[in-house]
């Protein structure tokens with residue numbers, strides 16, 4: 001059983017990634033750290049980075065109790081974007 | 088004033104339009120120590136001089152412009168100054184923050200503030216050259232767009248570097264969502280332009296030949312260099328994409344106002360996001376005074392039905408003229424933005440009122456007869472621009488919309504389910520069902536549903552790790568803290584985008600304030616923010632504001648989000664009131680939202696206001 005995670009690169013992160021979004025197929029049991037390692041390898045974006053905000057399924061990564069050890073599930077969405085600071 | 092060795096000029100200029108006369112007054116050091124300047128001092132003058140019985144268009148209403156200690160100092164983005172007046176849009180206290188050259192030039196001319204009072208018989212403009220104040224006949228300028236008026240003011244004062252502010256034709260017609268154009272930035276919200284319109288004041292130009300002194304020039308110079316270096320990295324995205332960089336993110340977070348806040352996710356966001364803007368419309372950056380960031384994105388439409396339109400688009404404008412009207416054409420947004428700028432109306436209230444009109448039209452509550460023949464359907468860029476024009480010109484239903492959300496509600500209380508406003512001020516471009524803290528932001532902001540004065544919570548709710556965005560607990564404390572922070576920053580005279588580079592945070596470092604003023608303001612800055620927020624609430628209480636006025640419109644507390652990432656999320660009135668209870672408690676206000684006596688005393692407001 002594999003898990004499919006959609007990664008969306010927003011605003012300036014899209015420029016860094018060179019794409020707007022993509023789907024990563026990960027082995028069952030993968031955690032967020034496994035995904036960020038792949039993003040670093042394939043897109044050259046190393047995480048965590050103070051200038052990159054990580055949002056998993058609508059919640060900032062710091063809001064997940066296990067942070068990078070958080071387990072991934074099929075259908076998850078990960079957003080990567082510059083930190084937000086008001087309009 | 089001797090405790091200050093820099094930053095303040097020590098004087099306020101008071102101009103009486105009825106008598107065509109002016110005089111100066113000395114600032115009081117004690118007031119500055121407690122309120123800093125800017126928004127704080129503006130609120131105190133408002134408290135002392137504009138009573139609850141004064142109508143916004145009454146000649147007894149005044150417009151108070153106040154700079155802060157950092158305005159005009161050689162540090163990044165020391166461009167900001169504040170306005171306080173009775174708002175035509177809400178009928179209550181209004182504070183507003185703006186950039187441009189005007190604030191710095193006012194200080195160079197020797198004044199920390201300018202109070203405009205009375206009312207002129209004929210259209211006039213004020214020209215301030217250092218200590219010289221004169222009035223010019225502006226009767227031939229009537230009907231001029233706000234930007235043309237700025238040019239006339241520059242010609243009249245004879246200096247292209249002068250700071251200038253103007254109103255457009257909408258304010259002349261007393262449209263209640265009219266703005267004041269300040270060097271192509273704006274006092275946007277609350278309709279302050281209409282107050283100048285009622286006074287028959289078309290504009291003000293100011294040019295000073297002095298300098299703003301600082302206590303320790305060498306240290307200030309060093310701080311400047313460090314801050315500029317920091318901003319190159321920390322604000323690089325603002326330089327690249329401006330505030331429209333948030334369009335995609337806010338949509339993905341599920342709090343984008345869509346079709347009059349019916350849902351919180353816009354399906355065709357690619358048409359209006361920052362990449363589309365940059366690729367197809369961007370012309371150049373716009374910088375406020377002394378700003379290395381330059382977050383203003385000047386855009387131009389090169390082809391299609393809106394070809395030739397040109398404007399500087401901000402996140403709030405794009406969201407409210409775009410998704411909130413169902414519009415996915417960035418070109419239409421630029422055209423709507425330009426029309427608002429020229430006619431002189433607030434794009435945010437404008438976008439809300441157009442969204443409302445489109446919903447009423449689609450529900451069959453109004454017809455083409457009301458809209459001057461416009462097929463006012465969501466998604467039509469032409470209709471969005473056309474309806475904005477109706478408002479600015481007070482034609483058809485535009486005459487009613489020009490009375491603002493409060494006026495519409497008064498005439499048609501049965502439309503309440505579709506009117507998205509608090510205290511008469513329409514929502515900013517975030518749907519609170521996506522971030523519950525934002526609900527309190529809108530409910531308790533000192534000027535109605537504003538994300539700036541009310542406290543922008545999204546960063547903390549998403550990034551800090553301390554909150555769950557869909558939880559109620561802790562939001563009262565959070566919102567209070569962000570509001571107080573913003574109140575002191577608004578009183579400094581710098582832009583909120585750059586403040587982090589100079590350590591103006593919740594626990595501000597003492598360095599900058601000491602180097603500039605020679606006085607040890609810190610660590611008291613957050614307390615000053617708390618004091619200002621309570622002073623504003625005292626004003627609002629005097630104007631009749633109570634718990635019932637801190638409530639949210641029905642849609643936010645009755646309807647579940649129907650689509651997008653926040654699908655199924657909802658708030659109820661009971662949930663909201665639990666947060667409100669916590670907020671009042673944190674503030675030291677009673678259960679009706681009035682500051683308790685002990686709170687007033689603790690903050691020394693009783694001595695300040697006696």
Ligand code: SF4
Nearest residue numbers: 164375378382582584
């Ligand atoms: S960051 Fe933007 S709003 Fe702030 S001073 Fe600079 S250009 Fe003006």
